[in-house]
Amino acid sequence: MSRGSFPAAPPEPDLRSVMRLFPTGVAVLTTGEGADTVATTVNSLTSVTLSPPTLLVSLLKASRAHLLASTTGGFRLHLLAGEQEPLARLFASQAKPTGDALASHFDPADPAGPVLTGSLATLTCTVSAVYPEGDHCLFLGRVTATRESAGSRAALLFHHGRMTTT
Numbered sequence: 001m002s003r004g005s006f007p008a009a010p011p012e013p014d015l016r017s018v019m020r021l022f023p024t025g026v027a028v029l030t031t032g033e034g035a036d037t038v039a040t041t042v043n044s045l046t047s048v049t050l051s052p053p054t055l056l057v058s059l060l061k062a063s064r065a066h067l068l069a070s071t072t073g074g075f076r077l078h079l080l081a082g083e084q085e086p087l088a089r090l091f092a093s094q095a096k097p098t099g100d101a102l103a104s105h106f107d108p109a110d111p112a113g114p115v116l117t118g119s120l121a122t123l124t125c126t127v128s129a130v131y132p133e134g135d136h137c138l139f140l141g142r143v144t145a146t147r148e149s150a151g152s153r154a155a156l157l158f159h160h161g162r163m164t165t166t
Helices: 012-019 064-072 082-092 099-105
Strands: 027-031 038-042 045-050 053-060 074-079 121-133 136-148 156-159 162-165
Touching: 027 064, 027 082, 038 053, 038 064, 038 082, 053 064, 053 074, 053 121, 064 074, 064 121, 064 136, 074 136, 082 156, 082 162
Parallel strands: none
Antiparallel strands: 027 038, 027 074, 045 053, 053 136, 074 121, 121 136, 156 162
16 A cells, blocks of 8 residues: 555544444553652553563643653553553543552552552563654653562453453
């Protein structure tokens, strides 16, 4: 198919309807430090390359997470387990806690830094590139540390507009 034969972009509702058919994992992204720490739910996360280990995550330009990931140069992703849907909803809401109010949701004893209690895994990343696209920016994060939780549990997924498990 030649480049000139692609049709114009579909209306946003059509794309949203089609993308609901594609299940995605659910994670919480944290960035910032101390009182300037934020957490937000994301499902636009993908592994880009294993060498070097790199992830891609999309953040709304107008979000505090975007600002802090840009200025601090890093972020942490916490992959959610099936029973963590309430946390996914909390960190997706306008009422999400920030700063010190986040402490009750995290295990501060982890040597790599605070980890969301109960998460399946945690990936710590430094920002290696940022690409603006529409109302979001695509952040490439070089993975500097990983941590897997013990045991085998189902992952939290987003599919058909609702959260479910594997």
